[in-house]
Amino acid sequence: MMRTLFAATAATLLLASAPALAQTSTDEPERDAKGKITDKTHPDYVKCRTESVIGSRAKKRRVCLTNREWERVARDGNNVADRLVEDMASGMTGN
Secondary structure (H helix, E strand, C coil): CHHHHHHHHHHHHHHHCCCCCCCCCCCCCCECCCCCECCCCCCCCEEEEEEECCCCCCCEEEEEEEHHHHHHHHHHHHHHHHHHHHHHHHHHHCC
């Protein structure tokens, strides 16, 4: 249930979010010959994950976001889960 909720939240955020947040650091990160950031802990380093497509057992899709965007997706997913738990708890107490 939580995996599906996270996947749905992530998909919504991917479609609705505006890309390219401004870099907060004034230091230029190390880059490889192709111009990609090599520091895996840098906020603008791009990580790719393979996720299952909702409604399919076999289809997968590759999602690539920066560390900063993955952190935001995780935070938003946790907020949705927290609200869901709170709503379910309040429904059980009759309030």
